Amino acid sequence: MENFIINNPTCLHFGRGVISGLPPVLDKYGKRVLLVFGKNSIKANGVYDQIINQLHLAQADIFEYSGIKSNPVVSDVDAAAELGRKNNVDVIVAVGGGSVIDSAKIISLAISIKNNAWDLFEYKVKPTSAIPLIAVLTLAATGSEMNAFAVVQNDETKQKPGYFSPFIFPKHSFLDPEYTFSVPANYTAYGIVDLIAHALEGYFGKGETTLTDRFVFSIIKEAITYGPLLMNDLKNYDYREKIMFAATCALNGMTAYGKKTGDWGVHGIGHALSVLYDVPHGASLSIAYPAWMNYFKNRIEDKLVLFGKEVFNEPVPEKTIACLKNFFHQIGAPTSLKEIGLDARHKNEVTENLVFNKTTGDNFQMVQTDFENIFELMLN
Amino acid sequence: MENFIINNPTCLHFGRGVISGLPPVLDKYGKRVLLVFGKNSIKANGVYDQIINQLHLAQADIFEYSGIKSNPVVSDVDAAAELGRKNNVDVIVAVGGGSVIDSAKIISLAISIKNNAWDLFEYKVKPTSAIPLIAVLTLAATGSEMNAFAVVQNDETKQKPGYFSPFIFPKHSFLDPEYTFSVPANYTAYGIVDLIAHALEGYFGKGETTLTDRFVFSIIKEAITYGPLLMNDLKNYDYREKIMFAATCALNGMTAYGKKTGDWGVHGIGHALSVLYDVPHGASLSIAYPAWMNYFKNRIEDKLVLFGKEVFNEPVPEKTIACLKNFFHQIGAPTSLKEIGLDARHKNEVTENLVFNKTTGDNFQMVQTDFENIFELMLN
Numbered sequence: 001m002e003n004f005i006i007n008n009p010t011c012l013h014f015g016r017g018v019i020s021g022l023p024p025v026l027d028k029y030g031k032r033v034l035l036v037f038g039k040n041s042i043k044a045n046g047v048y049d050q051i052i053n054q055l056h057l058a059q060a061d062i063f064e065y066s067g068i069k070s071n072p073v074v075s076d077v078d079a080a081a082e083l084g085r086k087n088n089v090d091v092i093v094a095v096g097g098g099s100v101i102d103s104a105k106i107i108s109l110a111i112s113i114k115n116n117a118w119d120l121f122e123y124k125v126k127p128t129s130a131i132p133l134i135a136v137l138t139l140a141a142t143g144s145e146m147n148a149f150a151v152v153q154n155d156e157t158k159q160k161p162g163y164f165s166p167f168i169f170p171k172h173s174f175l176d177p178e179y180t181f182s183v184p185a186n187y188t189a190y191g192i193v194d195l196i197a198h199a200l201e202g203y204f205g206k207g208e209t210t211l212t213d214r215f216v217f218s219i220i221k222e223a224i225t226y227g228p229l230l231m232n233d234l235k236n237y238d239y240r241e242k243i244m245f246a247a248t249c250a251l252n253g254m255t256a257y258g259k260k261t262g263d264w265g266v267h268g269i270g271h272a273l274s275v276l277y278d279v280p281h282g283a284s285l286s287i288a289y290p291a292w293m294n295y296f297k298n299r300i301e302d303k304l305v306l307f308g309k310e311v312f313n314e315p316v317p318e319k320t321i322a323c324l325k326n327f328f329h330q331i332g333a334p335t336s337l338k339e340i341g342l343d344a345r346h347k348n349e350v351t352e353n354l355v356f357n358k359t360t361g362d363n364f365q366m367v368q369t370d371f372e373n374i375f376e377l378m379l380n
Numbered sequence: 381m382e383n384f385i386i387n388n389p390t391c392l393h394f395g396r397g398v399i400s401g402l403p404p405v406l407d408k409y410g411k412r413v414l415l416v417f418g419k420n421s422i423k424a425n426g427v428y429d430q431i432i433n434q435l436h437l438a439q440a441d442i443f444e445y446s447g448i449k450s451n452p453v454v455s456d457v458d459a460a461a462e463l464g465r466k467n468n469v470d471v472i473v474a475v476g477g478g479s480v481i482d483s484a485k486i487i488s489l490a491i492s493i494k495n496n497a498w499d500l501f502e503y504k505v506k507p508t509s510a511i512p513l514i515a516v517l518t519l520a521a522t523g524s525e526m527n528a529f530a531v532v533q534n535d536e537t538k539q540k541p542g543y544f545s546p547f548i549f550p551k552h553s554f555l556d557p558e559y560t561f562s563v564p565a566n567y568t569a570y571g572i573v574d575l576i577a578h579a580l581e582g583y584f585g586k587g588e589t590t591l592t593d594r595f596v597f598s599i600i601k602e603a604i605t606y607g608p609l610l611m612n613d614l615k616n617y618d619y620r621e622k623i624m625f626a627a628t629c630a631l632n633g634m635t636a637y638g639k640k641t642g643d644w645g646v647h648g649i650g651h652a653l654s655v656l657y658d659v660p661h662g663a664s665l666s667i668a669y670p671a672w673m674n675y676f677k678n679r680i681e682d683k684l685v686l687f688g689k690e691v692f693n694e695p696v697p698e699k700t701i702a703c704l705k706n707f708f709h710q711i712g713a714p715t716s717l718k719e720i721g722l723d724a725r726h727k728n729e730v731t732e733n734l735v736f737n738k739t740t741g742d743n744f745q746m747v748q749t750d751f752e753n754i755f756e757l758m759l760n
Contacts, residue, residue, distance in 0.1 A: 001395070001621055003395025005394070006394070006526075008388070009389050011385065014385070014637075210605075211622065211629065215595065226590075254634070257625070
């Protein structure tokens with residue numbers, strides 16, 4: 001293994017009714033609350049009312065910023081940060097999936113700095129603190145509830161970079177599987193894809209590990225076992241719970257212990273599809289991961305053999321890739337560009353975006369010809 | 381799963397040479413250091429000199445308390461706490477295995493209270509703070525480096541209770557596999573037993589989990605794969621590393637996520653053997669666990685079948701228990717009381733101690749007749 005540090009200070013509250021633990025947490029951080037959420041789904045499913053009820057119990061002053069997009073944009077971050085600054089908020093409560101929590105992380109930094117949020121992504125400013133962030137998760141997917149990463153896109157520059165800061169671990173995260181009951185089938189499937197992709201980004205990262213690999217397989221097996229059951233029974237608490245917890249574990253550190261870095265090349269490709277064509281993040285990954293595996297299959301043969309044996313009881317790399325693709329298909333996630341209405345005519349635009357953004361994998365590096373070849377493999 | 385909270389604030393530094401990170405950590409907590417360690421092994425193997433060197437680099441004032449026993453006793457805790465109080469120390473640096481780190485945890489609480497340390501175990505006093513603790517691990521076994529548990533024994537009352545406090549998570553722990561190179565074969569084996577036992581205590585705890593069970597199997601498979609290789613090559617960095625990391629993961633929370641409690645009955649039996657006959661902790665567990673499994677095999681049949689299939693590729697519970705026993709034997713850990721010089725004449729004393737200490741499992745509860753029957757199963 002490479003030398004590594006484990007340092008994850010997020011306090012995660014998991015299970016039915018955990019939101020009742022919100023008021024005592026607010027007692028620690030303050031009562032002027034910037035409440036950040038997405039569209040109106042949390043109003044339709046009752047989650048909004050539950051949160052407001054808890055905030056009232058905590059005697060909080062609430063300042064709302066809603067409308068965070070599922071592919072979140074930096075203009076929302078700036079507007080929310082401005083609202084937070086103006087009202088001198090003590091704490092952010094982010095209610096949503098990764099897009100909302102990621103946005104809230106950048107908002108929590110941006111409130112402290114005078115600059116625009118995008119200056120963070122361009123490393124023009126180095127934050128030294130952040131407003132405390134509390135996350136309430138309503139979508140099992142990104143693991144943002146227990147890590148210090150955030151991804152936000154810039155629609156003007158067509159960039160979708162990631163950002164890391166030790167200050168943006170949520171202080172507390174509340175995960176009630178019931179809060180995900182109303183997630184529709186397609187986004188449920190994208191979440192399952194996303195968690196598998198996160199585990200794989202660790203697995204294909206730099207550095208040989210063995211126990212960490214076992215954790216990766218554990219998480220993916222959990223997703224592959226219970227994902228299809230959940231897709232057939234979207235309001236089943238047990239299945240929602242299993243997928244929700246697997247998603248947290250897939251990106252809270254344990255899939256990369258002892259790695260120098262994860263790979264993250266597939267995420268780079270996925271981000272290009274999202275920023276150019278508003279493809280949901282998980283859908284971009286179910287298309288890109290099998291293609292990436294196919295393209296690199298000779299270089300990653302040993303890892304594919306081990307992954308295949310452990311997860312699919314299948315030692316042949318090509319068949320393992322087919323198993324993964326079939327699984328994505330089975331749960332309703334797209335596995336080709338064709339399915340989302342893209343074709344060979346989009347090749348240049350995608351490739352140019354990837355080159356422009358200096359996309360690469362941290363372990364398996366990619367340049368323009370690699371992108372072109374992987375694009376071809378994504379087509380059908 | 382049961383509702384649960386993940387909240388583990390320990391910052392773990394893992395790998396070669398990580399001790400060079402000690403001075404910046406001391407900058408945060410203060411320079412009056414209570415240095416706690418065991419016997420002279422850290423002087424023989426050079427670890428002591430490395431620590432002292434780092435403490436000098438940090439310009440620390442050092443107050444030493446040495447001589448913590450491998451089955452640590454509360455009288456040492458009181459004496460060390462007194463030394464710490466008298467010298468107004470800012471921070472404790474504990475260098476050793478679980479016995480030293482567990483002692484240091486209680487010392488860190490005891491410095492803050494006026495009472496004797498034993499009053500903590502009797503819940504006569506409720507601590508509200510602790511001196512910050514930094515751990516430097518020299519024995520892979522207990523996981524104490526990344527949890528908030530401590531076990532200390534009282535030779536007068538013949539008790540060996542556990543204690544939990546959120547204040548006793550080490551702030552930082554430094555794990556350099558090379559620091560365990562000189563651990564002799566028997567204690568290396570006991571450490572492997574201990575980590576397996578910790579994972580099993582989670583597995584046999586209260587509450588149905590699936591992903592957590594997969595983590596349990598991952599950790600045990602790692603130990604079973606690399607334990608024997610390490611026993612044949614005690615100075616092999618890779619094998620030391622794998623066992624060291626597995627031991628941390630076995631009791632840093634992840635083997636009990638979603639459990640109401642672990643079981644811990646086998647540890648109770650082991651503690652009785654340790655407090656009465658100074659049996660090394662790991663050796664007590666390699667004797668007690670197979671016997672406990674045999675005794676409860678009908679009640680835990682489903683769990684034994686799953687465990688056997690996943691870890692030993694063996695679906696028959698009796699054979700699985702034999703596999704585990706064989707494994708312990710293979711690495712040189714005892715699996716019967718006979719091997720450590722105990723026989724039927726000790727039955728009453730052991731049983732009385734277990735009854736006196738109100739030992740039980742939190743999931744599989746035990747009373748006197750259970751202890752008697754398990755004792756019989758431990759004999760040979």
